[in-house]
Amino acid sequence: MNEQDKETRKTEESTPPIPRDVLVETKHSLIVNGQEIRYTVTCGTIILKEEAEKKGEKEGESEGEKPRASIFFIAYTRDSIEDRHKRPITFSFNGGPGSSSVWLHLGLLGPRRVLLDDEGFAFPPPYHLVDNVYSLLDQTDLVFIDPVSTGFSRAVPGEKPKQFHGFKKDIESMGDFIRLYTTRYRRWNSPKFLIGESYGTTRAAGLSGYLQERHGMYMNGIMLVSSILNFQTADFHPGNDQPYILFLPTYCATAWYHHRLSAELEKDLSTTLQEVEAFALGDYAHALMQGDDLQDDERRQVARKLKRYTGLSEDYILRTNLRIEIFRFTKELLRAEGRTVGRLDSRFKGIDRDSAGEVFEFDPSMNNIAGPYTATLNDYVRSELKFESDLPYEILTERVHPWSYAEFENEYVNVAETLRKAMTTNPDLKVYVANGYYDLATPYLATRYTFKHLGLDKTLLGNLRMGYFEAGHMMYIHVPSLVKLKGELVNFINWSIPN
Secondary structure (H helix, E strand, C coil): CCHHHHHHHHHHHHCCCCCCCEEEEEEEEEEECCEEEEEEEEEEEEEEEEEEECCHHHCCCEEEEEEEEEEEEEEEEECCCCCHHHCCEEEEECCCCCECCHHHHHHHHCCEEECCCCCCCCCCCCCCEEECCCCHHHCCEEEEECCCCCECCEECCCCCHHHHCEHHHHHHHHHHHHHHHHHHCCCCCCCEEEEEEEHHHHHHHHHHHHHHHHHCCCCCEEEEEEECCEHHHHCCCCCCCHHHHHHHHHHHHHHHHCCCCCCCCCCCHHHHHHHHHHHHHHHHHHHHHHHHHCCHHHHHHHHHHHHHHHCCCHHHHHHCCCCCCHHHHHHHCCHHHCCEECCCCCCCEECCCCCCCCCCCCCHHHHHHHHHHHHHHHHHHHHCCCCCCCCCCECECCCCCCCECHHHCCCCCECHHHHHHHHHHCCCCEEEEEEECCCCCCCHHHHHHHHHCCCCCHHHHHHEEEEEECCCCCHHHCHHHHHHHHHHHHHHHHHHCCC
16 A cells, blocks of 8 residues: 555544434324324434535635534334425424423324323333324424434534534524425425423424524414413522512412412412412512512511412511522422422322421432333334434433523523514414413413513414413423423414415
8 A cells, every 4th residue: 555545444444424414204094093104214314414604815805504413313204295385384493402302203293102001201211102182293294303412413523512502502503493494395384383381381482583584485384382471580599589489479379279278279270370470470479579578467468368369388488588489389388388389280298307407309200200201212222213323312401501601691582573473474473382380490470471571562462372371391291281382283274274
C-alpha cells in the first residue's frame, strides 16, 4: 500500500459514516366501535438536515444540507383511504422537557394501550398492552415524535446534543421534522392537528407560530392536554402570589378526594369547586395583594377559610403566611397518616421514610406509571413494530437539562401571546384544552386564567373549548375520563374541519 492509499484509508476511517434513515413498516388492524380499522405503522428514524454555509475563506458559500439529528417517530396511517386530502393527520408529543411521546401514545391516542385498572392504578409486573378501543385512529392518522435526546432520537455524530436542549431550537427541530414528514408523505393538503401534553402544550403553542411563520403551514386545530403556557402561574417564587391563588381549587379537589373536607363540602365536587374558585379569585387574592398591610383579624379569617377548603390546620396555614406551596401541600395533607399525595395526580398516595419532611421523597403518581409504560414501550417497538436498537429508549430523561430559556431571560416563560397571534392570523384555528381536577402540575384554574388573559378578539373566543375531568395530569389513565376525552376530541376534530 503506497502513502497515498494509506492517507485515503486514514481519511475514510476518521470520517464518520453518513447518517441514514432507518424505517420499518408493519401492518395491523383494530376494532373501534364495531368497525375494523386496518392500518400501517411506519416506525424508525429520519435524519433531520439543515442548510449550512461554509466558514473561513469561503464563508457565505452554501455547504449543502448537513445532518443534525436522527428523529425517532412512530406513524399510524389508516389503509384504504382514497383521498388523503380529506384524511386528518395529528402530530403528537409530550413534554418534560425531556419526555418521549410515550404517554399520549400508549395512554390515549394510539391503537395499543397500557393496561391499568379503571381508576388508573398499575397492576404488578409483567405489564401488558391491550387494543385501545378509544384510539383516535378512527378519526385521524397519528404521528408520535420524540424530541432530540428522548426516545431513540439523538443528535448525529459530530453535533452537540446541547444545541437542541432549549426552547427555541426544540421548537425549530420539531417544526422542521413536521414539515419534512408532511412533505415526504404528501400530507400538505390534509387537515392537520397538533396535540401536546404538559410542556408539550408549551411546545405546541410555540409551533403554532413557527409552522405558520417559517413554513407557511396552517393547522386546523391544536389540542392541549394539561396546559402550561404562562409559567408565572405555576412558579412558586417569593413575590409571585399567582400560584397560591390558582392552585387553591386543586388543593381543595385533592382534599375532597381524600375526605379531608366537611360533610357539606364533600357532597358535590363541582359545587364545592365553584365556591372555592370564587374565594380564591376574590377574598383570598385581595388578602394576598395587601401583603404586609393585611390586618391580623383578616389574616385569621382567611386562614379559617383556607382550612375549610384545604383540610390543613389553621395553625399550619398561618405559619405559611397564607401561602401554601405545592410540594408542602403534597406532604402536609396526609402527614398524620404517614402518607403523601401525588403531584401529577393527587389521587395517588405515597410513603416516605418519615413524616417530618417539608416535601415528598417521590411522586407516587409518576412511579405508578413509569414502570408499565417503560416496559411495554420497549417490548412493543421490538416485538410488534419490528424496530431494533440497542440504545436505551429515553422515556423521561435528565440529559436535556439544563434546558435553555435564553429567549425569556429575566422574565417568565410565556407562549400565550404566540398562540394568540397564531389564532388571530389564522382565524380558522381551533383550540381544545383538557384539564384534570387532580392535576397539581398544571392546575385547571391556572390554565383558565391564562386563556382568560389571552387577549383574543371577541370574534375568536368561540374558537376555544375546554374540558374538565375527575383525574390528574394524565387524565386518560382513568378509564371514565378516557372515554369522555375521546368523545370530546372527536367532536373537536369534526368541528375544526370544514364540511
